[in-house]
Amino acid sequence: MIAFEQVSKVYADGTTAVNKLSFKVEKGEFFVLIGPSGCGKTTTLKMINRLIEPSSGAIFIDGQRTAQANIHELRWNIGYVLQQIALFPNMSVADNIGIVPEMKQWKKSTIEKRVDELLDLVGLEPTIYRERMPSDLSGGQQQRVGVARALAADPDILLMDEPFSALDPLSRSQLQHDIKALQQTIQKTVVFITHDMEEAAKLGSRIGVMEKGEIVQIGSPQELRENPRTNLVKEMMGHTISPGHLPxxxxxxxxxxxxxxxxxxxxxxxxxxxxxxxxxxxxxxxxxxxxxxxxxxxxxxxxxxxxxxxxxxxxxxxxxxxxxxxxxxxxxxxxxxxxxxxxx
Ligand SMILES: Nc1ncnc2c1ncn2[C@@H]1O[C@H](COP(=O)(O)OP(=O)(O)O)[C@@H](O)[C@H]1O
Ligand SMILES: [Mg+2]
Structure with missing residues (x-):
């Protein structure tokens, strides 16, 4: 479980990006954070793996204060996928996925087995893709490799910051479908950021709507649709459709x-x-x-x-x-x- 307790982040220039944020993400949950650009989503996410340190408040993972955790162990236990996935261009797909297991000094044969297992998991045939270079992959395939890499060392938590927003609509829809199915299989705790409510409603078991550094409402897509607490929530939900009418x-x-x-x-x-x-x-x-x-x-x-x-x-x-x-x-x-x- 991830718990934020009164967490704030004030940047050096005085910008309050996150303001006294308290919320919990349950183990195995697909939690989506959504909100307009600049509302503090990325800052919130990066405080979980301590790429950014909070100015005040505390974050707990399974009851342990992250500020007191060993930062390397903390990050190994948290996979991280970004919009512009930075695959190392001169390393093969297999080597890109094996980076963390390599650092953890797993046996070579164990790493190879794990790489193939992960490629299968993200829908890329290992015999075809294992030795490919990143430049020979489509955008969607690169994101799939990014997800595989984030899962390599079997972390408990997966953080995803607008991972599909640079993709064409078809790849995007396929990856949304696959990440949802994947999460249901592997039962990781996922915190997923998007600014697209249709994506949020499709993926999230619960959605937290952020506005100006605060979460204004948390609920299932249906709860947000039926009882929007602010105009922003109402307006955002207006762009989605109820499940019976899904195309x-x-x-x-x-x-x-x-x-x-x-x-x-x-x-x-x-x-x-x-x-x-x-x-x-x-x-x-x-x-x-x-x-x-x-x-x-x-x-x-x-x-x-x-x-x-x-x-x-x-x-x-x-x-x-x-x-x-x-x-x-x-x-x-x-x-x-x-x-x-x-x-x-
Ligand atoms: N390093 C920084 N220094 C100062 N302000 C920042 C920094 N990073 C982000 N901000 C500001 O903090 C606010 C929240 O940013 P961010 O967390 O990136 O929002 P989001 O991901 O929702 O678009 C914005 O106003 C942004 O300009
Ligand atoms: Mg962001």
Whole structure:
């Protein structure tokens, strides 16, 4: 658990960036801090791993005052991911991820095993990406390596400062989906900063809204939507939509992860297969080996209700989601069930 008690930060020039902040983040929680630029989010985050020291007040991790902790041990136990992930340009992906384990003098074979495990975890095939150089990765892939690196030494806490805000919308949406799933698997305590409420509502179990160095309200997305305590909260929540109206693109399984999408000539015998060509267009669909005449497709902006109806109508476990001519993902009963478990 992370606890702030009356924490303030006044910079040398007299700016009060954070003002008597008190809040708690529970173990295993996905906590999102949101607020306009300059409200003190980054300062708050950096005080957790002591990249910035508070001017007054105290921060506790699992009951221990961070000011009294050994700073190296503290930082090893806290992964940190930034917007502009600074991968070392002349080191391979594997070496970038292995930095902290290397410093901790893990055995070489243990590090190699860990690197592959982490690449798998963040959705990068180890045999393909392990020896690549950072310059040969897309922005989204670099952020994935950044997340893997932050998790390398198995920290209890993961701090993320606007990690996806420099990405294109599609990569961003894929990474949001993946980091949420990842956190549910590994159960780390995550403190995630964003200024985008749609992102906050999608990821956070609780959201803390910051304004001028203070947290003005903490609650689940639903609580903030139903009972906004300030105009800022109200205005921010106005830009989000309730879960039943989420567009499919935010709920679907992206193409590269879907069990139902097959490249042509793949002989895998899944019960349901949507085949795509190299332009990522849907060419045909098989259900239990039988060609579906005219498979229903959903649009990225279709609603969950429409998806549910279409699934029942077609009588298959999953349907393709398209954007223009491209297949961008699939939506299954399982995806819908997972969402309702999380939000109802
Ligand atoms: N090193 C610094 N010296 C003086 N003022 C700073 C420093 N870093 C940040 N600030 C100021 O503190 C306030 C909070 O900054 P920051 O924590 O970066 O906000 P956010 O991440 O929410 O945009 C801003 O007014 C910013 O200009
Ligand atoms: Mg910031």
């Amino acid at each position: 499919l693109k935010d709920v679907m399984m992206p193409v590269y992860q879907s069990a139902y999408v097959k490249e042509r000539a793949n002989t895998d015998q899944a019960e349901l297969q949507y085949e795509i060509n190299d332009k990522q267009e849907l060419i045909r669909a098989f259900y239990h080996g039988v060609l579906l005449d005219d498979p229903l497709t959903l649009n990225r902006d279709s609603t969950l209700e429409q998806a549910f109806e279409a699934l029942q109508k077609q009588g298959v476990p999953a349907l393709p989601v398209t954007e223009g001519n491209h297949l961008i993902g699939t939506i299954s009963y399982e995806d819908l069930a997972k969402l309702s478990l999380k939000t109802l």
